Amino acid sequence: MRIGLDVGGTHTDAVLMDGSQVIAGVKATTTEDVTSGIEAALSSLLQGYSPSKVDLLTIGTTQFTNAVVERKQLSKVAAVRVCLPAGRGLMPRADWPQDLTEATDGGSYLIHGGHLYNGRPLSELRERELSELTQALSDTQPAAVVISCAFSPTQPEQEDQLTARLAESLPGVRVCASHDMGGLGLIERENASILNASLLDFADRVANALVESSKAFGLQCPVYVSQNDGTLIDLERVRQFPALTFASGPTNSIRGAWALTGLADAIVIDVGGTTSDIGVLKNGFPRQSNLVIDVGGARTNFRMPDVIAIGLGGGSLIGPDGRSFGPQSVARNLRQKALCFGGSEMTLTDVAISQGRLAIHDASQSKPVEAEVCHAVDSLIVKKLAAAVDLMKPGGALLPVILVGGGALLIPGDTLAGCPIVRPDNADVANAIGASIAQVSGEAEGLRVAGADSREIVIKKLTGIASERAVTAGASSATIKIVNVEEVDIPYMATETSLIRVSVVGDLARSEGASS
Amino acid sequence: MLLHEIYPMKITASDIDDLSLGAVFLATGGGGDPYLPTLIAKETLAQTGGVTLIEAQSLNDDAFVVPVGCVGAPTVSLELLPSVDETSKVLDRYEELVGRRLTAVASFEIGGGNSLMPLMAAAARGLPVVDGDGMGRAFPEAQMMSYAIAGVKPTPAMAIDYAGNTAVFETSDTTTYEYHIRAFAAAAGGMITVAEHPMFGAQIKASVIPSTVSFSIKLGRLLREQRGPIDDVLPALRSLFAKSVYGSVHKIFAGKVSSKTTRTVGGYDMGDLSIEDFDDPQRVCSITIKNEYLVATVNEQPLAMVPDLIIIVDAETSTPINAERLHYGQRVAVIAVGAPSFYQTAEALAATEPRCFGIDMAYEALDTLLSGKP
Numbered sequence: 001m002r003i004g005l006d007v008g009g010t011h012t013d014a015v016l017m018d019g020s021q022v023i024a025g026v027k028a029t030t031t032e033d034v035t036s037g038i039e040a041a042l043s044s045l046l047q048g049y050s051p052s053k054v055d056l057l058t059i060g061t062t063q064f065t066n067a068v069v070e071r072k073q074l075s076k077v078a079a080v081r082v083c084l085p086a087g088r089g090l091m092p093r094a095d096w097p098q099d100l101t102e103a104t105d106g107g108s109y110l111i112h113g114g115h116l117y118n119g120r121p122l123s124e125l126r127e128r129e130l131s132e133l134t135q136a137l138s139d140t141q142p143a144a145v146v147i148s149c150a151f152s153p154t155q156p157e158q159e160d161q162l163t164a165r166l167a168e169s170l171p172g173v174r175v176c177a178s179h180d181m182g183g184l185g186l187i188e189r190e191n192a193s194i195l196n197a198s199l200l201d202f203a204d205r206v207a208n209a210l211v212e213s214s215k216a217f218g219l220q221c222p223v224y225v226s227q228n229d230g231t232l233i234d235l236e237r238v239r240q241f242p243a244l245t246f247a248s249g250p251t252n253s254i255r256g257a258w259a260l261t262g263l264a265d266a267i268v269i270d271v272g273g274t275t276s277d278i279g280v281l282k283n284g285f286p287r288q289s290n291l292v293i294d295v296g297g298a299r300t301n302f303r304m305p306d307v308i309a310i311g312l313g314g315g316s317l318i319g320p321d322g323r324s325f326g327p328q329s330v331a332r333n334l335r336q337k338a339l340c341f342g343g344s345e346m347t348l349t350d351v352a353i354s355q356g357r358l359a360i361h362d363a364s365q366s367k368p369v370e371a372e373v374c375h376a377v378d379s380l381i382v383k384k385l386a387a388a389v390d391l392m393k394p395g396g397a398l399l400p401v402i403l404v405g406g407g408a409l410l411i412p413g414d415t416l417a418g419c420p421i422v423r424p425d426n427a428d429v430a431n432a433i434g435a436s437i438a439q440v441s442g443e444a445e446g447l448r449v450a451g452a453d454s455r456e457i458v459i460k461k462l463t464g465i466a467s468e469r470a471v472t473a474g475a476s477s478a479t480i481k482i483v484n485v486e487e488v489d490i491p492y493m494a495t496e497t498s499l500i501r502v503s504v505v506g507d508l509a510r511s512e513g514a515s516s
Numbered sequence: 517m518l519l520h521e522i523y524p525m526k527i528t529a530s531d532i533d534d535l536s537l538g539a540v541f542l543a544t545g546g547g548g549d550p551y552l553p554t555l556i557a558k559e560t561l562a563q564t565g566g567v568t569l570i571e572a573q574s575l576n577d578d579a580f581v582v583p584v585g586c587v588g589a590p591t592v593s594l595e596l597l598p599s600v601d602e603t604s605k606v607l608d609r610y611e612e613l614v615g616r617r618l619t620a621v622a623s624f625e626i627g628g629g630n631s632l633m634p635l636m637a638a639a640a641r642g643l644p645v646v647d648g649d650g651m652g653r654a655f656p657e658a659q660m661m662s663y664a665i666a667g668v669k670p671t672p673a674m675a676i677d678y679a680g681n682t683a684v685f686e687t688s689d690t691t692t693y694e695y696h697i698r699a700f701a702a703a704a705g706g707m708i709t710v711a712e713h714p715m716f717g718a719q720i721k722a723s724v725i726p727s728t729v730s731f732s733i734k735l736g737r738l739l740r741e742q743r744g745p746i747d748d749v750l751p752a753l754r755s756l757f758a759k760s761v762y763g764s765v766h767k768i769f770a771g772k773v774s775s776k777t778t779r780t781v782g783g784y785d786m787g788d789l790s791i792e793d794f795d796d797p798q799r800v801c802s803i804t805i806k807n808e809y810l811v812a813t814v815n816e817q818p819l820a821m822v823p824d825l826i827i828i829v830d831a832e833t834s835t836p837i838n839a840e841r842l843h844y845g846q847r848v849a850v851i852a853v854g855a856p857s858f859y860q861t862a863e864a865l866a867a868t869e870p871r872c873f874g875i876d877m878a879y880e881a882l883d884t885l886l887s888g889k890p
Contacts, residue, residue, distance in 0.1 A: 086678035086705075089563075089600025090556055116705045117592050123679065151595045185594045187552075291841075292551075299551070390772065391845035497589075 001049070002056035002221075004436025005041060006252050006429075007034055009062065010273060010332055011406075013432035014041040016049060020259065024049070025429040027406075034063055035209050042217050051218035056508075060226040060248040060435035063206055064199050068246075068296040071099050073202040075143035076106035077194050080133065082113035082149040082162065083186065085123060092190055097297035104198040106142025109133055113158060114150030117447060117497065122150050125158070134169045141173065144197035148178035148190040154446050174200050181243070183445045184499065188292060188301035195295060196243035203242035207235045224508070228304050230255040230285050230434065231441040231505060234474060246295060247304040249431070254279045254286040254305060256434030257402040260424035266400045267389050267419060270430070271407030273315045274329035278388045279307040281402075283483050285505070287394075303443075310388055312381065314407040318346045322376035339367045348410050351377045358409040378412045386417040393419065404430035438508040441483075442470030443501065450496035459485060462502040475506030523574060524644065525730060527635060528566035529558045534736030537836075539631040541735055542728070543654040544825050545839040546808035547628015548590030552598060557632040560600050560639050567639040569647045570620060572717075572724045579619035579717035582610060583650060583663065584637050585630040585710065587675070587697055592706030596678055602709050603633050604640035606676040610711040613674055613684060622646040622720060624661060624713075626728040627654025627808075633709070635729075645729065650713070652725035652761065652856045653825050656807045658697075659690040660868050662858050663713040666723030673697070673712035677704035685712075725856050731760050739834060746770070746849040749834040753851075763854015766886055768812060768819045769801040770794055770831055770849040776842055778805065785839060791848060801850055803828075805839050806873050812850055820852035823859040823868040824882045827851040854882045 001023065006013045012030045016023040026044045031037035038059075067073045079092035092108040093101045111129045114122040137145060145166055152159040159177045167175040176197050182189040210223050224232040227244040230251045238245070253270035257263075264284040270277045280287040286305035293302050311327025315334045318325045330337040330345055337343035339350045340363040352358035354369040355378065369377075393399055401419045403411055404427040414421050426433065444465035448458045467480050484503040527535070536554045540547065561567060575581065584603055586593075611617060621638040624630055626649040638645045650661035658664060670693040673685040683700050687693040693712070701708045715723070738756055742749045750767055757765045771791040778787030785807050793799035801819075804811045809826040812819050820826050828837050831847040842848075858864055860881065866872075869879035 083597055085599070085680065087597030087599055088602075090559060090597055094559065095555055114595075116596065118706075122596070122705070150597070184591075186597060187594075387847075391847075393845065499591075 001053050002058065002436055002438065003042070003045065003054055004058050004432040004434070005038060006060040006249070006431040006435045007038065007062060008249060008431065012037040012041045013429045014045045015426075015429050015432040015436060016045055016054075017433070017436050022426045022429070022433065025426060025432065027429070034061070035213055039213055039216070042213070046217060052220065054219055055221045056224065056438060057214055057219055057221050058224045058226060058232055058435050058438070059210065060252040060431065061206075061245060062249055064203070064242045065246045065295070067199060067202055068100075068195055071103045071296070074103045074198040075201045077104050077197040078106040078109065078137055078140070078142040078145045079190060079194055080109045080111065080145060080147050080162075081186070081190060082111055082125075082147065082158070083122065084110050084112040086114075086150065093194070095299070096191075100297055104194060106144070107136070107140055109136070113162075114152075115155040115158070117151060118449060119155060125162075130165070134166065137166070137170055137173065144174040144176060144200055145170070146176050146178060146190065146193040146197050148186060148193060150186055151184075152177070152179040153183045153189070181241070182301045182303075183501065185301045188299055191298040192243060192295075192300040192302055195298060195300065196241060199242040200239070203239050206242070207239050210235065224438075226252055226435045228302060229288070229441055229443075229503070230437070231439045232474075232508060233440070237473065243302070246302060248435070250277045250279055250307045251286050251305050252431040252434035253277065253404050254281055254434065255437055256430030256432070257281065257404050257424070258284050259433050259437055260404070260426060260430060261400075261402055261422055263400055263402060263422065266402050266422070267392055268402045268404060269385065269389075269411070270405040271403065271410055272313045272405050273334065273407065274311070274313040274327070274331050275309040276312040276385070276405075276407070277307045277309050278385075278392050279305050280392050280394065282394075285483055306392075308388060308392065310384055312348070312384060312410075314347065314349045314410060316348045318348065318351065318373070318377055322351075322373035322380070325377060325380065339369070340364055348377070348381070348407070352410045355412065357412060381411060382413060382416065385411065389417040389419060393417070403427060439505050440470055440473040440475045440508055441503060441505045442466040442468065442473060442475070443503045444469065445499060445501035448498050448500055455500075458500055459502060462500060463504065466502045466504045470504050470506050474508050476509035477506065480504050480506035523569065523571045523647070525569040525647070526566050527561070527569055527729075527733070529561040531733050532558045532561060532632070534740060535631060535729070535733045536736065537739055538732030538734070538736030539626055539628055540838065541739065541827055541829075541836040542652070542732060542825070543627030543836075543838070544808045544827055545805060546654040546656070547625075547630070547838070549838070550629045550632070552593055553629035553632040556598055556600050557636050560636040563600075564639040567635050568644040569729055570644040572646050572648050572721050572726055575619065575646070575717035575721065577716060577718040580616050580714070581620045581622050581646060581717065581720050582607070582618060582711045582714045583622040583624045583634065585624045585633045586707060587710050588701040588707035590629070596705050596707055598707070599678065600636065601640060602676065602678065603637035605680060606674060606709045606711050607637050607641055607643075609676060609682055610674045614672060614714065618643060619717070620644045620646050622715070622724065623649040623729065625649055625651045625654055626725075626732055627651065631729070631732060646720060646724060647729045648724035648726040649728045650723070650725065652728055652859065653823070654808055655868065658694045658712070660872070661713065662725055662864070663715065663720075663723045664690045665864050665867050666719070668713050668715055668719055668723060670712050672714065673710060675700055675704070675708045675710045677708050723858075725858055726761055728761070739836070743833050743835070746829055746831055746834045746851075757853060761856040763824070763856075763882060766852045766882070768850050768852045768886070769814060771801065771847075773842055773844055773846045773848060774800070776844065778839070787839070789842065791850065794847075803850070804875060807839070809839065810873055811870055811875055811877065812852065818877065818880065819885055820882050821870050821877065821879060822873065823855040823864065823879075825853040825855060827853065852882055852886075
């Protein structure tokens with residue numbers, strides 16, 4: 001058996017799974033310290049079950065995203081950009097919000113080096129610059145150092161050498177290579193690496209707490225954490241790459257919808273207390289966004305699921321005559337403020353109860369919403385969701401729409417924008433189920449210049465690198481398969497050039513292989 | 517009627533976000549992501565205290581002006597970052613080459629990131645910038661520039677790469693120049709800064725599309741302050757354009773993007789876009805893309821074509837959307853704006869009408885195509 005946990009803003013959900021069967025599911029309240037909420041969920045989940053039967057604990061958590069958003073728990077990071085003589089005068093963190101810069105600033109340095117798009121050196125490294133840099137870092141002692149070389153995603157060797165060299169001369173300082181954190185886009189990759197590096201100390205504390213909690217419950221199984229692409233990383237990797245968990249919330253609901261229905265290609269709507277997140281399942285994984293992702297005010301190129309949020313949830317407030325609702329919501333105070341709990345606010349939950357779609361055992365039926373208002377609200381729900389589904393469905397294809405989340409019953413009807421609605425069992429704990437899926441991934445990207453290597457050779461080479469990464473992350477090599485090959489043409493070049501990205505996924509080698 | 521600007525006008529770092537948003541609108545779908553140029557332009561103007569914008573007509577006939585900008589693949593500059601001093605260095609080297617001091621700097625292209633390059637170069641050198649550009653929008657090739665159309669030679673031209681290496685070009689015509697400069701860009705890391713089409717005051721007065729820099733700032737400010745559904749923004753947009761070198765503004769279509777196909781051919785993004793009418797899905801607007809939006813037709817009837825400007829905006833926010841950012845399902849409005857009168861002449865149309873982009877269609881003016889329609 002295995003346990004899936006999902007720490008959200010309001011609820012900490014937990015499920016006990018046997019293969020693809022949900023044995024038990026609980027919802028606890030998320031606490032300020034996170035740990036006590038996790039322990040409360042585990043304690044109620046494990047009632048009647050022996051911890052020794054559990055062979056895997058997986059956790060989706062928003063702690064690291066929140067740390068960046070709230071500027072808490074962050075350490076000082078030095079940014080070393082290796083790009084001169086290009087990029088003169090443009091410093092790291094140039095357009096960050098002041099408070100995020102202050103919370104993470106351990107110095108910024110530009111030095112000569114890096115590569116060009118065609119693999120030629122941009123400039124040679126300069127020994128004198130390197131020794132001055134080492135001296136400066138040794139004097140200032142930041143908690144971590146990030147090295148970003150121009151074109152390091154396609155030419156990683158120089159970045160790796162510099163990282164090793166600085167790590168050797170700076171004992172006690174964590175030194176990180178930017179190509180471990182993202183693809184092309186130097187500033188975005190550097191930003192992502194700085195954010196990640198600023199979380200390393202906090203990641204150690206979180207990982208230690210998770211180990212402590214699982215021990216306290218007698219769990220002897222390995223602990224994994226779910227990452228942005230819907231696969232797992234072990235605690236050692238969390239200690240190195242905490243930022244890979246930033247989007248695990250929406251990712252886990254989308255993966256959970258896949259696990260609950262077996263539908264590999266679908267639209268997923270996760271209806272919560274204040275918003276609905278609409279995402280897309282492609283090949284069993286969340287479709288990734290190609291846009292630049294803003295994290296706490298910094299521009300990054302994290303690969304995150306392509307999700308849009310609209311103000312539609314159980315606590316959404318209804319306007320006069322039902323002509324409008326949201327984005328204002330009573331959120332966590334539903335049980336104090338909604339009509340059905342004796343409050344004075346009319347919410348989408350009240351409409352769903354009046355329409356007979358939703359039954360809450362301790363809710364009152366004494367103040368039903370007028371039929372006309374219910375009708376107006378329901379058609380508005382359908383209209384808003386249909387527009388969002390339309391926006392997300394790929395190229396107009398009619399895909400099934402899977403409804404998950406605690407508010408799934410708020411949505412009336414059988415179709416949206418012509419797509420059939422699917423309502424799986426256990427939809428309310430889909431995110432915890434998503435967190436429990438035992439798969440790991442690997443990714444690699446590179447440029448292909450026409451006339452050099454053929455497309456097939458480049459893809460083969462990248463697949464090899466991605467597979468190695470997946471195996472390092474814990475995948476059993478026999479189960480590895482390609483889930484995505486993306487090719488983007490680069491315009492305005494005399495020689496046709498394209499960027500190719502390969503993603504692979506495999507089952508976790510030590511688990512029961514319960515992926516599907 | 518042209519709004520009378522008060523020159524010289526000061527541009528500072530705080531104007532750059534508006535200028536860059538206005539430039540995305542005027543880029544008619546092309547011009548690349550303005551993020552990096554915006555960032556370094558703000559940095560340069562903050563360091564130098566700003567730049568002075570002057571009217572072309574105020575230049576003496578023997579004043580010496582050169583336009584500057586970048587040529588290459590915007591995607592490459594994601595790693596090969598531009599330098600704050602690269603554009604000013606090309607001016608230094610250009611003056612050495614021709615043995616003359618520059619009076620002012622000019623712009624090739626107001627659409628996209630190239631709108632910002634001349635400001636940085638001029639600010640670093642303490643030179644003024646001419647308010648205006650050589651396109652009034654974005655175009656993919658040098659021979660489509662008003663300077664080239666008016667007979668200004670592209671050379672002597674100088675290109676400089678990230679490391680300060682330079683190349684000098686002397687070519688017989690602009691088409692050859694365009695071909696050679698692309699080859700140098702590819703060899704020099706994918707992105708270069710160039711100074712080309714040098715002009716005397718008399719020449720730039722006759723060939724510049726005037727006031728487009730100050731106009732782009734006002735346009736960006738309007739789009740930022742009035743951000744909202746296109747039908748609410750349209751009246752303000754119309755009155756702003758009425759006081760500019762551009763023709764009239766029309767919302768020619770509103771609907772949902774129903775398909776988009778693009779491929780890269782010969783260094784260009786080529787593609788087709790279909791938009792379905794919100795109310796009548798049978799009514800479809802098709803747009804031909806070659807880096808920029810070139811021709812808009814509705815059920816085979818042309819409604820707008822290059823060199824008139826075709827802009828796609830988000831229907832809810834009126835924010836302009838670049839061709840590479842458009843995708844299925846987006847709710848958009850198609851806006852058409854009459855090209856400046858310079859581009860309505862026979863000489864200009866011969867270089868910029870749909871045929872010049874391989875589209876078998878003779879140019880018809882926006883007002884003619886839309887006459888009798890609301």
